[in-house]
Amino acid sequence: MNKFRSRLIxxxxxxxxxxxxxxxxxxxxxxxxxxxxxxxxxxxxxxQLVSALLLKEDTxxxxxxxxxxxxxxxLESNIILLDSKGAILYQxxxxxxxxxxxxxxxxxxxxYRNRTNGFQFKEGEITFYVIPIIEKExxxxxxxxxxxxxxxxxxxxxxxFVIIASLGLALVVIFVLGVRITREYTKPIESATxxxxxLAKGNYKARTFEDxxxxxxxxxxxxxxxxxxxxEMTRTQEMQQDRLxxxxxxxxxxxxxxxxxxxxxxxxxxxxxxxxxxxxxxLYRLYYDAFTHKEIIQVVEEIFMxxxxxxxxxxxxxxxxxxxxxxxxxxxxxNNEEWKGIVLVFHDITELKKLEQMRKDFVANVSHxxxxxxxxxxxxxxxxxxGAMKDEKTLESFLSIILKESERLxxxxQxxxxxxxxxxxxxxxxxxxxLLNELLEEIYTLLKGKADDKNIQIILQMPKEQVFIQGDLxxxxxxxxxxxxxxxxxxxxxxxxxxxxxNKEDYAIVHVIDTGIGIKKEEIPRIFERFYRIDKARSRNxxxxxxxxxxxxxxxxxxxxxxxxxxxxxxxxxxxxxxQKNYIEE
Numbered sequence: 389m390n391k392f393r394s395r396l397i398x399x400x401x402x403x404x405x406x407x408x409x410x411x412x413x414x415x416x417x418x419x420x421x422x423x424x425x426x427x428x429x430x431x432x433x434x435x436q437l438v439s440a441l442l443l444k445e446d447t448x449x450x451x452x453x454x455x456x457x458x459x460x461x462x463l464e465s466n467i468i469l470l471d472s473k474g475a476i477l478y479q480x481x482x483x484x485x486x487x488x489x490x491x492x493x494x495x496x497x498x499x500y501r502n503r504t505n506g507f508q509f510k511e512g513e514i515t516f517y518v519i520p521i522i523e524k525e526x527x528x529x530x531x532x533x534x535x536x537x538x539x540x541x542x543x544x545x546x547x548x549f550v551i552i553a554s555l556g557l558a559l560v561v562i563f564v565l566g567v568r569i570t571r572e573y574t575k576p577i578e579s580a581t582x583x584x585x586x587l588a589k590g591n592y593k594a595r596t597f598e599d600x601x602x603x604x605x606x607x608x609x610x611x612x613x614x615x616x617x618x619x620e621m622t623r624t625q626e627m628q629q630d631r632l633x634x635x636x637x638x639x640x641x642x643x644x645x646x647x648x649x650x651x652x653x654x655x656x657x658x659x660x661x662x663x664x665x666x667x668x669x670x671l672y673r674l675y676y677d678a679f680t681h682k683e684i685i686q687v688v689e690e691i692f693m694x695x696x697x698x699x700x701x702x703x704x705x706x707x708x709x710x711x712x713x714x715x716x717x718x719x720x721x722x723n724n725e726e727w728k729g730i731v732l733v734f735h736d737i738t739e740l741k742k743l744e745q746m747r748k749d750f751v752a753n754v755s756h757x758x759x760x761x762x763x764x765x766x767x768x769x770x771x772x773x774x775g776a777m778k779d780e781k782t783l784e785s786f787l788s789i790i791l792k793e794s795e796r797l798x799x800x801x802q803x804x805x806x807x808x809x810x811x812x813x814x815x816x817x818x819x820x821x822x823l824l825n826e827l828l829e830e831i832y833t834l835l836k837g838k839a840d841d842k843n844i845q846i847i848l849q850m851p852k853e854q855v856f857i858q859g860d861l862x863x864x865x866x867x868x869x870x871x872x873x874x875x876x877x878x879x880x881x882x883x884x885x886x887x888x889x890x891n892k893e894d895y896a897i898v899h900v901i902d903t904g905i906g907i908k909k910e911e912i913p914r915i916f917e918r919f920y921r922i923d924k925a926r927s928r929n930x931x932x933x934x935x936x937x938x939x940x941x942x943x944x945x946x947x948x949x950x951x952x953x954x955x956x957x958x959x960x961x962x963x964x965x966x967x968q969k970n971y972i973e974e
Contacts (some may be wrong), residue, residue, distance in 0.1 A: 394907060404558055412551035419547050468532040492516070492532070526699045548939065582610050586609075592619035642734035646688070649729045650675045663706065684715070684732070691717045691730050701737075711738040746917075762795035817860035817946055819971050824855045824896060828887055831868045843881045846872075849888040855896050858971035863943045869902040870936040871963050877905035878961070897965050906957040915953065916941040947971065 407446045470492070521530040579596040586594035592615055596608045636643055642659030646652050652670055660667060670678040675688050691698050698717045703710055714735040720728040768786040777783045832848045839846045868887075875885045879902045888899040907915060916937050944951045944965055955961035 400562055401559060403954070405555065405564050408551065408555040408558060412555070416547050416551060438956055441947055451874065458962065464466060466534045468534065470530045470532065509521050510673055512715070522849065531837060565738065576605065576608050580607055583611050587615055587618060592622050641736070642733075644732040645729065646675055646732075647729040649835060650688070650730075652678050653729070659734060662711075662734065687715055687732070688730060691719055695719050695721075695727075712741045713737065761797040764793045764839070765790050765797075817863060819858055821856055822859050822861050822864060824857060824889055824898065824967075825850050825859070827864060827887060828898070830914060831865065831872060832887060835872050838873075839876050839885065842879070842883075844876060844879055845884045847884060847886045849886060851889060851891045855889060855891045857966065857967045857969050859947050863946070866963070867940050867943050868898070870940050875902035875904060875961075877902055880901065883960075894970075895966055895968050897964060897966050901960065901962045903960040907953070907955040907961055908957055909955075912953050913956060 452518070491781065514534050521529045521531055521670070532592050572906075583594045583596040594615060631697065636654070637657045638660060639656065642661060642662050643654070643656040644652060645654035651672055651674055653672070655665075655667060655670055659665075676685050679685050679688075681702075681704050682699075683704065687698055687700055687702075698715075700715050702713045702715050704713060705773045714737050716735070718731055718735045722728050722733060768790050772783065772786055826846060832846055836846055872885065872887065879885060883903040885903075886899070886901040890897040890899070941951065948968060950966045950970060952966075953961065953965045954964070
């Protein structure tokens with residue numbers, strides 16, 4: 389803006405100089421011409437006056453010259469009187485010699501011979517006004533009045549001096565006023581320009597001053613309104629962008645966005661986590677180069693060809709497992725039917741499929757578990773009705789089997805009822821302070837007889853101090869009975885089961901350690917599933933329902949506790965439960 393101000397002042401200066409020079413030339417020439425015309429008219433009148441005054445006297449030319457001194461002094465001009473031959477009859481200051489006078493007379497005679505009236509001519513820098521002296525129609529001589537040109541040149545110089553001085557003064561005034569005016573008008577323009585530059589850079593917080601009521605003030609107001617509107621639009625756009633980005637990044641399903649040429653422009657966080665990919669491996673690449681699964685490529689190609697929505701169920705291998713996806717694809721079409729790209733959404737329904745399979749397995753397992761005792765009861769009952777009841781030994785044996793199967797059926801139904809109750813959302817524990825030492829001693833007493841039947845030794849290891857925790861006494865007893873029962877079931881005759889209690893500052897740990905058959909490493913994650921048995925024949929023959937550990941897991945989680953399993957096949961298994969001493973209810 390300083391350059392603009394300098395250019396403006398420079399232009400004003402050039403314009404002023406040009407105008408003043410033009411005016412100087414015109415006015416100088418006009419004044420000079422006017423002064424010269426006025427001077428000549430006055431010069432002529434003075435000469436005519438002198439001629440009239442002198443010619444009134446009836447004297448000869450010699451006597452006439454004597455009376456010219458007074459007139460010359462009055463007019464401040466040199467008066468020269470010549471005869472017809474050019475001889476000087478009179479001159480005031482003796483400026484001219486006879487030869488010069490003769491030359492002037494010859495000049496007058498050659499050029500102005502026939503003149504009878506006064507005339508003027510220039511000789512060098514001197515102007516002469518000549519009045520011929522005629523007596524009786526004969527040329528007697530000439531009366532010359534001279535005036536040097538230096539007086540006119542002096543006047544001409546004075547005129548130019550005044551013009552130049554005026555020009556200089558005008559330049560100073562115009563420069564000062566120009567600086568003030570341009571500063572007054574360019575300052576808001578400079579401010580508006582700076583704000584416009586900041587707006588172009590994206591800084592919509594920039595503002596300019598609005599302290600003028602003229603056009604520049606209107607410009608400043610318009611720029612400020614524009615800046616506020618841009619800032620508001622940007623804020624709204626950023627808010628919408630943040631919302632959209634947050635929604636895309638935090639949605640549970642994977643999302644992929646492609647442009648109209650098939651290049652991938654966006655993948656969200658869920659997609660990267662599900663497929664475990666680096667964004668650089670897929671972004672800004674063609675879909676058939678980026679996707680490693682042919683099924684996804686086929687979905688994209690189908691959308692490109694049909695330009696319709698596509699919904700498909702895909703089973704895709706990821707690492708060491710196969711996952712189920714509900715893939716929804718749709719074309720992105722603009723307002724003018726312009727093809728802009730494709731959006732793909734990947735819903736991971738693997739857990740739903742697992743739950744569905746678990747439901748099917750649960751129904752099948754319950755049916756199977758109920759069918760076995762019912763079939764036994766029905767078979768033995770029919771046998772008895774067919775006449776076997778007459779044999780007392782057979783009757784007693786069959787009735788014992790029926791009773792055993794009935795108890796097994798009752799246990800299964802009770803476990804199912806317990807599990808259903810525990811899994812309900814409104815299930816609550818009856819929290820109270822429990823002494824683990826006393827509880828574990830009770831479990832030991834309760835199950836020692838069953839262990840003795842298999843010649844299994846139960847060892848109880850507890851600290852000397854009493855260990856208190858907050859929990860549901862009945863449900864804690866259910867946990868430990870299930871664990872110790874399982875240990876007895878899967879421990880061979882002559883084995884050992886150890887119940888160990890550890891007391892820590894904020895928590896207590898109970899270990900149930902057996903020397904049984906052990907569990908394979910790959911089966912450990914599944915042992916808490918319903919009806920899952922490591923040794924199905926052994927468990928069923930010993931009356932197990934397959935629901936004990938599932939109940940244990942839910943009760944442990946209800947107590948905000950943690951359960952871990954360590955096992956080696958053929959060496960035994962260790963269940964460890966960590967209880968917080970203070971139960972924190974949510």
